[in-house]
Amino acid sequence: MTNENLDLTVFYEFLTENTAIGIHAINAQGETIIYNEKMKKIEGLNLDDVSDRSILDIFRFNNADESTLLQVLQSGQSVINVKQTYWNQNGQEITTINDTYPVMKDGQILGAIEFSRDITTLEKLVNQPLQRYGEPITFEVITAVSNEMKRVIQIAKKAAIAKLPVLLIGESGTGKDLVAEGIHNATDPISEQFITVYCNRSDGNVIDKLAEQLIDLPASTVFCERIEYLSLEQQEKLLEILEQYGTEHLFIASVGNDPIDLIAENLVLKDLYYYFAAMSITIPPLKERLSDLLPFVQDYLSRYRRFFGSQIKGITNEVEQLFMHYDWPGNLKELEVLLDEMGTMMTNEEYITYDILPHHFKLKVQEYRDTTPLHAEDFVIQAEQELMPLDTYLREAETYYLNKVLDKYGQNITKAAEALGMSRQNLQYRIRKMKSTKKTTVD
Numbered sequence: 532m533t534n535e536n537l538d539l540t541v542f543y544e545f546l547t548e549n550t551a552i553g554i555h556a557i558n559a560q561g562e563t564i565i566y567n568e569k570m571k572k573i574e575g576l577n578l579d580d581v582s583d584r585s586i587l588d589i590f591r592f593n594n595a596d597e598s599t600l601l602q603v604l605q606s607g608q609s610v611i612n613v614k615q616t617y618w619n620q621n622g623q624e625i626t627t628i629n630d631t632y633p634v635m636k637d638g639q640i641l642g643a644i645e646f647s648r649d650i651t652t653l654e655k656l657v658n659q660p661l662q663r664y665g666e667p668i669t670f671e672v673i674t675a676v677s678n679e680m681k682r683v684i685q686i687a688k689k690a691a692i693a694k695l696p697v698l699l700i701g702e703s704g705t706g707k708d709l710v711a712e713g714i715h716n717a718t719d720p721i722s723e724q725f726i727t728v729y730c731n732r733s734d735g736n737v738i739d740k741l742a743e744q745l746i747d748l749p750a751s752t753v754f755c756e757r758i759e760y761l762s763l764e765q766q767e768k769l770l771e772i773l774e775q776y777g778t779e780h781l782f783i784a785s786v787g788n789d790p791i792d793l794i795a796e797n798l799v800l801k802d803l804y805y806y807f808a809a810m811s812i813t814i815p816p817l818k819e820r821l822s823d824l825l826p827f828v829q830d831y832l833s834r835y836r837r838f839f840g841s842q843i844k845g846i847t848n849e850v851e852q853l854f855m856h857y858d859w860p861g862n863l864k865e866l867e868v869l870l871d872e873m874g875t876m877m878t879n880e881e882y883i884t885y886d887i888l889p890h891h892f893k894l895k896v897q898e899y900r901d902t903t904p905l906h907a908e909d910f911v912i913q914a915e916q917e918l919m920p921l922d923t924y925l926r927e928a929e930t931y932y933l934n935k936v937l938d939k940y941g942q943n944i945t946k947a948a949e950a951l952g953m954s955r956q957n958l959q960y961r962i963r964k965m966k967s968t969k970k971t972t973v974d
């Protein structure tokens with residue numbers, strides 16, 4: 532067969548399905564026409580047995596990807612080198628770099644195609660140590676303002692004293708690594724080394740490597756992160772290690788879901804669970820302990836000021852409301868990644884405003900923002916709503932409006948006063964009045 536007669540489609544199909552780059556293509560109507568294996572892996576879809584693409588069309592894809600494709604379809608302009616960190620359908624943290632191009636023929640747009648490079652592992656190896664606190668993790672560094680988190684720290688302290696095996700249970704980004712390191716640093720005398728075994732990035736024989744490392748190792752803390760990602764064979768090996776070295780070293784393990792469910796799904800060996808279960812600590816997701824959110828942001832920003840000499844003071848009320856209503860599937864890690872991302876975009880702003888939020892995050896909170904104009908419903912007279920005295924109504928309307936304007940200008944009094952057509956002093960007086968009224972109402 533000559534090259535001219537060769538059906539290249541077969542080669543293109545093979546290439547698409549076997550490349551290490553995620554590919555998602557849509558036609559001019561915005562319908563998915565290519566969605567390759569690697570993209571399914573990146574998105575965490577378990578659709579091996581699905582070949583019919585129409586089923587893929589109804590699947591809820593990552594919003595930001597979808598919209599970049601649609602955006603490119605509309606504009607005809609490529610969008611390249613967009614770095615994104617998000618939590619996929621399996622709750623795994625994924626970082627990708629995406630290039631999205633229009634597909635043109637004879638001056639007409641036929642569709643758009645996105646190439647997604649999965650850089651999760653690289654990102655973790657290179658950047659995460661930098662995002663760390665630059666100091667050993669002790670319980671004091673961990674944000675624990677909520678009662679739930681205070682309880683976690685309380686049990687973790689007991690675990691450090693007892694030096695018993697610990698199982699940390701919690702979604703991705705809830706702080707299991709931090710708590711494990713906190714336990715290590717609270718042991719007395721402190722164990723020699725803190726070793727993390729990354730089971731979720733395992734190369735298949737990570738436990739064999741641990742076994743080699745443990746020979747001649749002085750008393751240390753060994754943290755096996757996300758044991759449910761180990762093969763059952765590797766879990767058996769881990770059990771053997773625990774039997775052999777359990778009295779010498781402190782072993783801590785973590786799982787991302789309810790361990791009983793993981794056992795039922797045959798993802799975790801019952802005996803391995805029993806080994807750790809005596810001291811299990813559940814770290815609730817961020818959405819169930821929202822009182823940790825703002826203190827975490829404040830801690831983050833004060834570190835940011837210290838390390839980078841930045842001016843940043845806080846977040847505006849509007850951003851705070853959005854943060855408090857978003858459900859944070861990636862928990863504090865997602866919030867931290869978001870703050871990192873905004874940090875790189877800020878120059879000399881003092882407040883994080885809605886405008887600074889990255890596009891992908893705006894999309895996530897768009898529905899809430901659209902359906903819930905901030906307190907605006909308070910000013911609409913509804914038949915069933917109890918009427919308030921005029922001066923209360925006017926005071927609330929003033930508070931609402933001043934806050935909106937201050938947010939718009941990143942809390943800059945001079946600019947906000949100018950926009951409101953009043954002097955700085957007048958605005959400052961009104962802000963003070965607003966704050967004292969708020970205090971009186973709360974007390």
Ligand SMILES: Nc1ncnc2c1ncn2[C@@H]1O[C@H](COP(=O)(O)OP(=O)(O)OP(=O)(O)O)[C@@H](O)[C@H]1O
Binds near residue numbers: 672705706867
């Ligand atoms: N309570 C907290 N206080 C301060 N920082 C936190 C807290 N929880 C999480 N973080 C931040 O989030 C990042 C991720 O947390 P961590 O790696 O401990 O989560 P994890 O539960 O182990 O997630 P995974 O299961 O994905 O490994 C940490 O580097 C830390 O900066």
